[in-house]
Amino acid sequence: MSAYDDLMAHERETQALSQVAGRLGWDQETMMPRGAAHQRAEESGAMQAVIHARRTDPQRGEWLAEARAADDVARANLRHIRRDYERLCRVPGDLAVALARLTSRAQGAWAEARGRDDFAAFAPVLAEVIALKREEAAALAEGGDLYDALLEDYEPGMTSALLDEMFAAMRPRLVALRAQALAGAAPPALGGSYDEGAQMRLARDLAEVFGYDMTRGRLDKAVHPFSSGSGDDVRITTRTSTLDPFNCIYSTIHEVGHACYEQAINPEYALGPLGQGVSMGVHESQSRIYENQLGRSAPFCGWLLGRMRSVFGDIGVADADAFYRIVNRVHRGYIRTESDEVQYNLHIMLRYDLERALIAGDLLAADLETAWNDRFEADFGYAVDRASNGCLQDVHWSVGLFGYFPTYSLGNVYAGCLNHAMRAALPGLDADLARGDLSAPTAWLRENVQRHGGLYEPRETITRACGAEPDAEPLLAYLEQKFRALYPG
Amino acid sequence: MSAYDDLMAHERETQALSQVAGRLGWDQETMMPRGAAHQRAEESGAMQAVIHARRTDPQRGEWLAEARAADDVARANLRHIRRDYERLCRVPGDLAVALARLTSRAQGAWAEARGRDDFAAFAPVLAEVIALKREEAAALAEGGDLYDALLEDYEPGMTSALLDEMFAAMRPRLVALRAQALAGAAPPALGGSYDEGAQMRLARDLAEVFGYDMTRGRLDKAVHPFSSGSGDDVRITTRTSTLDPFNCIYSTIHEVGHACYEQAINPEYALGPLGQGVSMGVHESQSRIYENQLGRSAPFCGWLLGRMRSVFGDIGVADADAFYRIVNRVHRGYIRTESDEVQYNLHIMLRYDLERALIAGDLLAADLETAWNDRFEADFGYAVDRASNGCLQDVHWSVGLFGYFPTYSLGNVYAGCLNHAMRAALPGLDADLARGDLSAPTAWLRENVQRHGGLYEPRETITRACGAEPDAEPLLAYLEQKFRALYPG
Numbered sequence: 002m003s004a005y006d007d008l009m010a011h012e013r014e015t016q017a018l019s020q021v022a023g024r025l026g027w028d029q030e031t032m033m034p035r036g037a038a039h040q041r042a043e044e045s046g047a048m049q050a051v052i053h054a055r056r057t058d059p060q061r062g063e064w065l066a067e068a069r070a071a072d073d074v075a076r077a078n079l080r081h082i083r084r085d086y087e088r089l090c091r092v093p094g095d096l097a098v099a100l101a102r103l104t105s106r107a108q109g110a111w112a113e114a115r116g117r118d119d120f121a122a123f124a125p126v127l128a129e130v131i132a133l134k135r136e137e138a139a140a141l142a143e144g145g146d147l148y149d150a151l152l153e154d155y156e157p158g159m160t161s162a163l164l165d166e167m168f169a170a171m172r173p174r175l176v177a178l179r180a181q182a183l184a185g186a187a188p189p190a191l192g193g194s195y196d197e198g199a200q201m202r203l204a205r206d207l208a209e210v211f212g213y214d215m216t217r218g219r220l221d222k223a224v225h226p227f228s229s230g231s232g233d234d235v236r237i238t239t240r241t242s243t244l245d246p247f248n249c250i251y252s253t254i255h256e257v258g259h260a261c262y263e264q265a266i267n268p269e270y271a272l273g274p275l276g277q278g279v280s281m282g283v284h285e286s287q288s289r290i291y292e293n294q295l296g297r298s299a300p301f302c303g304w305l306l307g308r309m310r311s312v313f314g315d316i317g318v319a320d321a322d323a324f325y326r327i328v329n330r331v332h333r334g335y336i337r338t339e340s341d342e343v344q345y346n347l348h349i350m351l352r353y354d355l356e357r358a359l360i361a362g363d364l365l366a367a368d369l370e371t372a373w374n375d376r377f378e379a380d381f382g383y384a385v386d387r388a389s390n391g392c393l394q395d396v397h398w399s400v401g402l403f404g405y406f407p408t409y410s411l412g413n414v415y416a417g418c419l420n421h422a423m424r425a426a427l428p429g430l431d432a433d434l435a436r437g438d439l440s441a442p443t444a445w446l447r448e449n450v451q452r453h454g455g456l457y458e459p460r461e462t463i464t465r466a467c468g469a470e471p472d473a474e475p476l477l478a479y480l481e482q483k484f485r486a487l488y489p490g
Numbered sequence: 491m492s493a494y495d496d497l498m499a500h501e502r503e504t505q506a507l508s509q510v511a512g513r514l515g516w517d518q519e520t521m522m523p524r525g526a527a528h529q530r531a532e533e534s535g536a537m538q539a540v541i542h543a544r545r546t547d548p549q550r551g552e553w554l555a556e557a558r559a560a561d562d563v564a565r566a567n568l569r570h571i572r573r574d575y576e577r578l579c580r581v582p583g584d585l586a587v588a589l590a591r592l593t594s595r596a597q598g599a600w601a602e603a604r605g606r607d608d609f610a611a612f613a614p615v616l617a618e619v620i621a622l623k624r625e626e627a628a629a630l631a632e633g634g635d636l637y638d639a640l641l642e643d644y645e646p647g648m649t650s651a652l653l654d655e656m657f658a659a660m661r662p663r664l665v666a667l668r669a670q671a672l673a674g675a676a677p678p679a680l681g682g683s684y685d686e687g688a689q690m691r692l693a694r695d696l697a698e699v700f701g702y703d704m705t706r707g708r709l710d711k712a713v714h715p716f717s718s719g720s721g722d723d724v725r726i727t728t729r730t731s732t733l734d735p736f737n738c739i740y741s742t743i744h745e746v747g748h749a750c751y752e753q754a755i756n757p758e759y760a761l762g763p764l765g766q767g768v769s770m771g772v773h774e775s776q777s778r779i780y781e782n783q784l785g786r787s788a789p790f791c792g793w794l795l796g797r798m799r800s801v802f803g804d805i806g807v808a809d810a811d812a813f814y815r816i817v818n819r820v821h822r823g824y825i826r827t828e829s830d831e832v833q834y835n836l837h838i839m840l841r842y843d844l845e846r847a848l849i850a851g852d853l854l855a856a857d858l859e860t861a862w863n864d865r866f867e868a869d870f871g872y873a874v875d876r877a878s879n880g881c882l883q884d885v886h887w888s889v890g891l892f893g894y895f896p897t898y899s900l901g902n903v904y905a906g907c908l909n910h911a912m913r914a915a916l917p918g919l920d921a922d923l924a925r926g927d928l929s930a931p932t933a934w935l936r937e938n939v940q941r942h943g944g945l946y947e948p949r950e951t952i953t954r955a956c957g958a959e960p961d962a963e964p965l966l967a968y969l970e971q972k973f974r975a976l977y978p979g
Contacts, residue, residue, distance in 0.1 A: 017536035020529070021514060028513065032521065036706035037723035040509070043761060047506035051540055217525035234526035272532060 004067035005075060009273065011064070012082060015055045016272040022048040023229050027236050030223040053097075057089050074275065077456050081274030084157065091140050100133050104401045111399035120370040120388040127398060128366035131359050134403050138360060148360045151404030155281040156411060158458050161357060164407050167414065168350050171473050176380055178481060179343050182331035182488040183382060191327050192317050197241040203312050204239050204253040211257045211291055212443040213237070214264050226252040228259035228288075232271040235263040246309070247328065251292055258291030259284055261443065265451035280459035281405065285412020286419060287446065293342055293413075294420040294479070295442055299325050300435035308437070329487055333383055335390035343484055347380045349410040352395070356403050415463045417476025419450065422467040493556035494564060498762065500553070501571060504544045505761040511537040512718050516725050519712040542586075546578050563764065566945050570763030573646065580629045589622050593890045600888035609859040609877040616887060617855035620848050623892050627849060637849045640893035644770040645900060647947050650846060653896050656903060657839050660962050665869055667970055668832050671820035671977040672871060680816050681806050686730040692801050693728050693742040700746045700780055701932040702726070703753050715741040717748035717777075721760040724752040735798070736817065740781055747780030748773055750932065754940035769948035770894065774901020775908060776935065782831055782902075783909040783968070784931055788814050789924035797926070818976055822872055824879035832973055836869045838899040841884070845892050904952045906965025908939065911956040 002010070025045055033041060055061075065083055070076040107126045114123035135147060142150035149160050205220055213220075218230075223238035230236055237256040241249045262278050270276040278284040295301060303321035305328075310316060318324045331341045337348040355372055358364035364372055373392035374385045385391035397405055423445050424430055433441050449466035456462075463471045491499070514534055522530060544550075554572055559565040596615045603612035624636060631639035638649050694709055702709075707719075712727035719725055726745040730738045751767050759765040767773040784790060792810040794817075799805060807813045820830045826837040844861055847853035853861055862881040863874045874880035886894055912934050913919055922930050938955035945951075952960045 013532070014536045014539065017533045018540065021510065021533050021537060024514070024517065024533075025510060028517070032708065034704065034706050034708055034723060034725075036703070037721075040722040040760065043502070044506045044510050044513075047503045048510060050503065051507065214525070215523065217523050219521065219523055233529040234523060236523075271529065 003069070004064045005069060005071075005079075008061065008064035008068050008082065009078065011055070011058075011061065012078075012274060013272045015052060016274075016276070018048065018052050018055070020230060020232070020234070020272070022052060024234070024236075027229045027238075030225070030227070031221045031238060056085065057094075061086055062090070074270075074456065078274050081455055085274075088141060088154070091143070092137055093140065096133065096137060096140065100137060100401060103129055103133055104399065107399045107401075108396065111393065111396065115389045115393040118387045118389050118393070120391075120393055123393065123399075124366045124369070127369070130398065130401055131366055131403075134401055135360060135362070138403075148357050148404065151360065152407070153404075155405050155408045156459055157280060158460050159280075159282070159407075159411065164353065164411075167473050168353065168407075168410070171346060171410075171414075171477060172350055172380070174477050174481065175343065175347055178484055179331070179347065179380075180382060181490045182343055182484055183333065184490055185488060187332050188326050188330045190330065190332075191245070191247065193313075194243045195246040195313055197243060199312050200241045200246050200249040201239075203246075203308065204249055206308070207250060207253055208237070208257045210437055211254060211295075211439050212261050212447075213257045217264055218260055220253070226256050228256045228263070231263045231266070231277045232268070233264075235260045246313070250305070251296060254296040255288045255292040258288035261291070261447070262287040262451045265447040266454035267452050267456075270454045270456075275453075275455035277454060279453070279455045279457070279462055281408035282411030282415060283450070283459050283462055285409055286415030286463070287412075287451065289412050290416040290419055290423075290446065291443075294416060295434065295439065297328055297342070298431070298434055300431045301437070302328050303435055304437040326487060329483070331484065331488065333381075335377075335385060336394055342480060344381065346410045346413055349406055351376050351380060352397075352406040353410075355392075356398065356406060359398075360403055411471075414473050414476050415471055417473070417479055418463055418467045418469070418471050419446065420479060421475035422449075422469075492558070493553045494558060494560075494568075497550065497553035497557050497571065498567065500544070500547075500550065501567075501763060502761045504541060505763075505765070507537065507541050507544070509719060509721070509723070509761070511541060513723070513725075516718045516727075519714070519716070520710045520727060545574065546583075550575055551579070563759075563945065567763050570944055574763075577630060577643070580632070581626055582629065585622065585626060585629065589626060589890060592618055592622055593888065596888045596890075597885065600882065600885065604878045604882040607876045607878050607882070609880075609882055612882065612888075613855045613858070616858070619887065619890055620855055620892075623890055624849060624851070627892075637846050637893065640849065641896070642893075644894050644897050645948055646769060647949050648769075648771070648896075648900065653842065653900075656962050657842065657896075657899070660835060660899075660903075660966060661839055661869070663966050663970065664832065664836055667973055668820070668836065668869075669871060670979045671832055671973055672822065673979055674977055676821050677815045677819045679819065679821075680734070680736065682802075683732045684735040684802055684805075686732060688801050689730045689735050689738040690728075692735075692797065693738055695797070696739060696742055697726070697746045699926055700743060700784075700928050701750050701936075702746045706753055707749055709742070715745050717745045717752070720752045720755070720766045721757070722753075724749045735802070739794070740785060743785040744777045744781040747777035750780070750936070751776040751940045754936040755943035756941050756945075759943045759945075764942075764944035766943060768942070768944045768946070768951055770897035771900030771904060772939070772948050772951055774898055775904030775952070776901075776940065778901050779905040779908055779912075779935065780932075783905060784923065784928065786817055786831070787920070787923055789920045790926070791817050792924055793926040815976060818972070820973065820977065822870075824866075824874060825883055831969060833870065835899045835902055838895055840865050840869060841886075841895040842899070844881075845887070845895060848887075849892055903962050903965050904960055906962070906968055907952055907956045907958070907960050908935065909968060910964035911938075911958075 022045065025041070025048060029041055061082070065079070065086060068079055070079050107130050110126040111123055114120060134151065138147035138150045141153070146161060152159055152161065201222070205215070208220055209215060217233045218235045218237065221236070221238050222240060224240065226237070226239045228235065228237045237253070237260045239249050239253040239256060259278070262284060266276055302325040306318065306321055306324040318327065329341070331343050334340060337345070340348055351373070354376070355364065355369065359366065359369070370388060370392050377391065378384045423442055426445060427441050430442060433439070450462060453462060457465060460471060511534065514537060518530055550571070554568070554575060557568055559568050596619050599615040600612055603609065623640065627636035627639045630642070635650060641648055641650065690711070694704070697709055698704060706722045707724045707726065710725070710727050711729060713729065715726070715728045717724065717726045726742070726749045728738050728742040728745065751773060755765055791814040795807065795810055795813040807816065818830070820832050823829060826834070829837055840862070843865070844853065844858065848855065848858070859877060859881050866880065867873045912931055915934060916930050919931060922928070939951060942951060946954060949960060
């Protein structure tokens with residue numbers, strides 16, 4: 002066997018172990034008996050130790066030095082493996098261990114502080130996390146920008162310079178759109194009560210309508226919806242609330258977007274470096290286009306109203322237009338994960354600017370709450386009432402995820418670009434959506450984005466699909482057209 | 491850290507990985523999407539490779555050579571680890587790999603041959619398995635008895651000499667008891683149809699009645715009932731059949747016996763060599779005493795009839811005595827796993843004698859079907875009608891499990907001894923059982939057997955609990971008393 006073949010066989014086994022570790026995480030959120038938590042921590046720790054030892058094995062470096070790529074697929078494989086291995090080599094083992102220990106403690110401190118709305122109690126631990134993350138970023142950056150070095154983990158090739166330019170174009174237009182939408186009377190929310198078993202049956206139907214292959218996945222309930230796994234075992238979870246069936250419906254469609262991406266990747270890449278979604282941003286583009294540009298479109302909402310009536314009976318909504326307005330209502334709120342299409346990216350930009358300042362050393366952890374609240378009021382037009390609705394709402398920073406937030410907005414921007422290209426390619430899309438027929442758009446996304454897995458770099462993946470470099474304009478035009486029509490002001 | 495501490499830390503991590511691999515097996519039988527089978531094989535293979543590499547790591551041998559035991563627990567830990575390591579060292583790596591490959595192929599060949607009732611198609615593959623198992627046994631035995639070397643894997647300390655003596659005492663008395671029971675008219679089976687959801691609710695209730703801790707386990711459906719996992723995550727499965735609710739009820743109680751053993755082991759032994767049931771025989775003693783001596787006793791059957799009536803309504807049974815007779819009906823049948831208490835051990839002795847002859851080289855694979863059918867008719871009094879009801883019914887030999895079968899009967903013998911001692915210690919047992927109160931007997935088993943895990947050798951575990959060496963007499967006396975009363979002849 003050549004060095005390349007040896008390396009790939011090693012990767013394949015490591016990836017198989019990672020799939021097992023991921024499934025253990027799925028089990029923990031869906032099936033695990035509650036008394037097993039302590040034992041599970043040891044089991045997960047043992048899995049992580051094994052996987053980490055394989056990824057940092059010097060033999061991997063030797064194979065990498067010798068391996069020669071025979072074609073584009075092999076070149077892409079080596080690019081992924083080399084990036085992973087070099088990253089691991091740059092961070093000293095002691096620092097990696099210290100970060101794992103600290104973030105485990107910090108997550109507990111964050112949960113406790115959030116429960117008591119007490120940011121001051123969390124600030125010192127957050128300062129420690131930031132100090133170690135700066136150390137890690139310095140090791141990774143090798144003289145370059147600290148924040149960019151962290152961003153690279155989630156969105157290879159993306160830089161803060163590109164993000165700054167993108168967000169600068171988005172922020173004023175979204176602030177203006179938000180102001181216009183919130184100026185008038187808020188539309189009514191959905192009333193009534195909805196059987197949770199019926200919601201789950203509807204969720205299963207919708208998953209299949211959007212092309213999720215249930216023979217290679219399953220849908221269960223969990224506190225926080227997620228998608229997990231790659232290849233032939235991609236599982237999703239959703240949640241139900243008797244008062245709000247949209248939570249279940251749109252969480253499901255969102256996770257189906259993630260899961261369909263994983264299921265559609267070229268099977269030849271399975272258990273290899275190309276056999277997973279290429280970046281957080283591209284992944285989020287799939288979940289968001291399924292959820293929003295397709296799932297919250299007017300024609301699809303018309304079809305969904307019929308499905309809801311057949312499942313739940315009369316839901317107290319006059320017609321398709323009223324239903325579309327309820328699905329797309331813009332309303333005041335503090336929580337990112339509950340936000341509408343207009344305000345969502347304002348949440349992300351706020352976090353992006355603050356985390357860049359924290360990593361740069363321009364903002365101290367102790368000053369985060371004030372900075373958050375000031376920025377929130379400026380962009381959203383109303384004041385944060387308490388820390389759990391403000392800078393304590395997200396788990397990310399406590400577990401060291403700096404550089405992750407902007408990938409959510411990148412996903413929306415990519416979804417905007419893909420939607421633009423897809424609509425040009427599929428003139429009959431609205432008629433299809435009105436019939437609940439998602440086969441054409443999901444096939445277009447499979448063919449143009451999903452099947453490639455990690456073959457191309459993230460930005461190139463979108464560029465190839467759209468025939469143009471990714472840009473915020475299509476998203477902004479889509480949002481302005483949609484929400485100016487809904488909120489003419 | 492001392493060599494002992496290093497070794498134990500290594501064992502703990504290996505055991506945590508084994509728990510993960512076991513849970514992957516549970517997932518495969520309960521939750522896995524059917525399209526994931528191929529990927530799962532790679533995932534399981536990767537886990538097995540990692541665990542095998544850790545167990546054969548020469549460092550483990552070095553620690554073993556240096557480690558000193560400070561107390562009885564440490565001595566027991568080292569005994570388990572040394573046995574495991576020395577066994578692995580004796581079998582050449584090539585042979586282990588060849589066996590794994592061959593048995594994987596043989597299992598497929600067995601399933602196909604069984605489907606077509608064609609033993610001749612399976613015989614050549616079985617001959618190959620036997621040849622490799624003989625080779626393995628020779629490597630393990632180091633000049634000793636081949637069969638005993640294989641038996642040691644499942645029941646450390648047990649020998650064929652001890653088994654021969656035990657089975658010689660059992661066979662004529664069980665053959666006579668079987669003849670007496672089958673001489674008269676067969677009692678009626680249960681009629682009617684039983685809702686499968688209601689069966690599962692009843693199964694959950696029964697599991698808790700028998701002391702299964704649902705906060706550290708869960709009950710699901712699977713094709714073949716099993717118990718899996720140790721410590722704080724011990725899961726069981728059962729099955730339902732609309733026509734036969736007893737299948738669900740007694741499969742559940744049987745698996746609860748296994749699971750309660752694992753759950754009751756001293757938590758200080760968790761993820762160590764003592765933190766699991768000490769042998770297959772002792773394990774089976776717990777499942778069998780829960781299922782039979784407790785679950786099929788007359789007073790418990792009286793209580794169970796009341797529970798079944800409250801769950802299913804009228805089940806067409808006149809009274810508690812009639813119900814007890816249905817639960818304990820002895821009837822003609824070919825299949826071991828569907829057998830009653832009287833005939834079950836006859837099934838095992840048949841397999842034990844045949845597999846000893848196969849491993850000794852005294853019986854050729856090609857002659858197995860004839861040998862099986864002759865012996866079956868001699869002991870059961872009726873002839874095997876086809877191979878799938880005869881020598882193709884069990885998967886064991888195809889996957890190389892020679893030496894495993896006798897542990898089933900050992901479990902029954904041990905259960906007989908434990909029942910004798912337990913009844914002496916708990917004079918109010920029948921009154922408790924009549925109330926559906928299992929707290930006293932399950933506490934007695936926890937205290938006298940289960941909590942010790944692997945601390946004592948299997949035989950010593952039973953001897954300590956009973957105050958006497960294990961012997962077939964209590965089981966035979968119990969069976970004769972019970973079934974002569976049911977079938978006075």
